[in-house]
Amino acid sequence: MNKNNPIEAAQKFIKKYFPSCNGALLAGSVVRGEATDTSDLDIVIFDESVPSSYRESFLEFDWPIEAFVHNGSSYKAFFESDRERARPSLPRMVSEGIILKNDGLIEAIKKEAAELLKEGPEKWSEETIQVKRYFLTDMLDDFVGCSNRAEEIFIANTLAELLSEFVLRTNQRWIGISKWVVRSLKAFDEDFTTQFVEAFDTYYKTGEKDKIIHLVEIVMKPFGGRLLEGFSLGKN
Numbered sequence: 228m229n230k231n232n233p234i235e236a237a238q239k240f241i242k243k244y245f246p247s248c249n250g251a252l253l254a255g256s257v258v259r260g261e262a263t264d265t266s267d268l269d270i271v272i273f274d275e276s277v278p279s280s281y282r283e284s285f286l287e288f289d290w291p292i293e294a295f296v297h298n299g300s301s302y303k304a305f306f307e308s309d310r311e312r313a314r315p316s317l318p319r320m321v322s323e324g325i326i327l328k329n330d331g332l333i334e335a336i337k338k339e340a341a342e343l344l345k346e347g348p349e350k351w352s353e354e355t356i357q358v359k360r361y362f363l364t365d366m367l368d369d370f371v372g373c374s375n376r377a378e379e380i381f382i383a384n385t386l387a388e389l390l391s392e393f394v395l396r397t398n399q400r401w402i403g404i405s406k407w408v409v410r411s412l413k414a415f416d417e418d419f420t421t422q423f424v425e426a427f428d429t430y431y432k433t434g435e436k437d438k439i440i441h442l443v444e445i446v447m448k449p450f451g452g453r454l455l456e457g458f459s460l461g462k463n
Contacts, residue, residue, distance in 0.1 A: 233257040234325065236288035237268055241327055243287070248274040249299070250333040252324030259323065267291035271320050273332060275299050295320070299332060306343055313348035313395075313402045347399050356397060360447060360454040363389050367443050367453070370436065380431075386439065387427055394419065394446055 231239070237253040245251065255269030256262045268290045280301040285292040295317065297305070305317045321340035326333055351359070366386045373379045388408070395402045395411055403411040412420040426438035447453060 231288045233268055236290050237270055237327055239288050240292055245272050248272050249330040251327040253327055254320035254324040258325055267293055269320055270294050272296040315344055315401050318343045350399050351396050359393050363393055364453040390443055
């Protein structure tokens with residue numbers, strides 16, 4: 228069955244569920260041209276009548292739909308939270324979103340989102356870098372020393388998350404989870420991303436660890452390399 232055009236489906240959805248909203252945007256993979264057969268519609272709603280933000284899922288007009296509902300000010304707390312965690316989910320949706328409805332407030336919010344994305348997350352302090360170095364070193368040592376394949380797989384998963392976070396945050400870049408790990412890395416450095424994916428792909432296929440170990444060591448080298456001896460946390 229052919230789905231309704233995403234913009235048309237989104238507009239029908241707005242008219243049915245949020246006819247009195249002040250503004251609405253269609254965001255997500257369909258806007259970026261990355262939609263798959265399982266993609267949904269991400270729709271950001273601004274409605275001054277709602278007391279607080281909420282998220283709700285629907286299945287309408289042949290599409291799974293995720294509605295992110297905010298009033299004229301509640302979105303600001305989400306912008307700030309996303310900035311603090313360095314994962315700009317809502318600002319990205321607002322910035323890239325196609326306007327479905329606008330009573331005059333959307334342009335200012337889109338501008339706010341774009342400026343936040345351009346500014347990037349807060350720079351890591353030297354103390355934070357040291358803490359992250361320590362945990363990355365600890366996980367790398369676990370990975371090197373482990374001989375249990377089942378445990379190794381999950382250690383590798385965690386190592387990939389820590390490594391991507393370290394690379395991106397030490398360069399004051401936004402991070403991501405799931406598919407956004409690779410997308411965030413590509414936005415930073417495509418060559419490094421190729422090495423990153425190849426190193427972990429090689430391990431998962433063959434069990435060979437050397438490429439991952441080498442990559443982690445290269446990433447940490449400008450910051451002093453591995454950190455274990457002498458590190459303390461919370462000591463008075």
